[in-house]
Amino acid sequence: MTNEDYKKEIIRLKDELDVTIVAHFYQKDEVFDMADISGDSLQLAQMAMDDDNPYLIFCGVGFMGESVKILSPEKRVLMPKIACCAMARMIDGEHYDTSVAILEKSGLKKEDILPITYINSSAEVKAKVGEMGGMVCTSSNAKKIIEKGLKSGKKILFVPDKCLGQNIAIMMGLTSCVIGDGSDPKESDIICYNGFCSVHQLFDVEDIEFYRNKYPDIKIISHPECKPEVCEASDFVGSTSQIIKYIKELDPEQKVAVGTEFNLVNRLREKNTYVLSSTKPECPTMNETTLEDLYNTLKSIEDDKIMNEVQVQPEVAKWAKIALERMFEI
Ligand code: 13P
Ligand code: SF4
Numbered sequence: 001m002t003n004e005d006y007k008k009e010i011i012r013l014k015d016e017l018d019v020t021i022v023a024h025f026y027q028k029d030e031v032f033d034m035a036d037i038s039g040d041s042l043q044l045a046q047m048a049m050d051d052d053n054p055y056l057i058f059c060g061v062g063f064m065g066e067s068v069k070i071l072s073p074e075k076r077v078l079m080p081k082i083a084c085c086a087m088a089r090m091i092d093g094e095h096y097d098t099s100v101a102i103l104e105k106s107g108l109k110k111e112d113i114l115p116i117t118y119i120n121s122s123a124e125v126k127a128k129v130g131e132m133g134g135m136v137c138t139s140s141n142a143k144k145i146i147e148k149g150l151k152s153g154k155k156i157l158f159v160p161d162k163c164l165g166q167n168i169a170i171m172m173g174l175t176s177c178v179i180g181d182g183s184d185p186k187e188s189d190i191i192c193y194n195g196f197c198s199v200h201q202l203f204d205v206e207d208i209e210f211y212r213n214k215y216p217d218i219k220i221i222s223h224p225e226c227k228p229e230v231c232e233a234s235d236f237v238g239s240t241s242q243i244i245k246y247i248k249e250l251d252p253e254q255k256v257a258v259g260t261e262f263n264l265v266n267r268l269r270e271k272n273t274y275v276l277s278s279t280k281p282e283c284p285t286m287n288e289t290t291l292e293d294l295y296n297t298l299k300s301i302e303d304d305k306i307m308n309e310v311q312v313q314p315e316v317a318k319w320a321k322i323a324l325e326r327m328f329e330i
Pocket of ligand 1: 039040041042120138139140197223225238239240241
């Protein structure tokens with residue numbers, strides 16, 4: 001079948017089935033075009049929760065589908081590809097426990113630590129965080145959640161993205177460290193786990209200098225998963241939806257160079273838009289989902305042979321839900 005055949009079939013199946021297709025902004029164009037709902041991680045979790053259809057097909061990475069299943073256990077959540085975000089893979093339950101043990105060894109008491117996990121983490125890690133009194137955040141609300149967390153008077157253990165943790169610390173004028181960097185965690189407000197996004201590591205200050213030299217009036221825009229020095233040298237830092245909104249409000253003649261995933265940057269605007277890197281910043285796991293996968297998933301509902309359904313262990317789901325709900329309360 002050609003892509004055109006898949007598209008026709010997907011449209012037919014969407015009409016016939018009680019299903020909603022959800023896609024993150026980093027999905028391939030042809031998959032993204034088939035979505036009923038698109039957004040950043042926070043918007044997708046919220047909108048999927050509010051959706052009435054019993055079947056939800058999530059085109060994104062594993063933690064996104066898992067979060068929807070945890071928040072709406074009655075829904076049948078299917079993923080055309082259960083592809084795991086490389087950053088989320090950097091921490092599991094054991095790594096999390098080891099990190100807490102390291103902090104305890106350094107003299108911090110467990111009750112003086114408040115864990116916050118970026119939504120880009122497994123259900124297992126979210127559950128550990130929930131059980132320890134902590135909560136989840138996304139790139140669009142991380143500052144707000146950390147601000148709230150600090151009101152407890154505790155140290156923040158931020159997992160898994162060290163860049164997001166460090167960037168928020170800089171924005172708020174706080175101190176931060178990374179576990180294992182040789183510094184004393186007791187001296188920092190935000191203690192970060194040593195995880196990162198390999199796609200957003202591609203952007204460098206040299207790329208910013210290159211574009212500023214070429215186009216002195218250019219605006220540099222980056223995602224908070226970029227390195228702290230890149231975010232500090234940018235004109236705007238925001239989540240994927242915040243980046244889209246910021247650019248939409250600019251004069252169409254305003255040149256921009258954007259430090260985030262290629263598929264999103266490529267469909268932002270027709271002109272005056274550059275990728276902030278000489279290397280194409282594609283997210284391999286987001287790119288795994290194809291039209292054929294989407295078609296096969298829809299067909300599995302029609303044929304009553306459900307495939308790739310997201311399942312979360314009840315005990316894990318219970319605590320992970322608590323951590324997610326604490327975020328929504330804020
Ligand atoms: P957003 O929540 O900003 O969409 O980010 C998700 C993500 O994985 C960025 O790499
Ligand atoms: Fe994960 Fe990075 Fe891909 Fe986002 S861009 S889904 S953080 S690997």
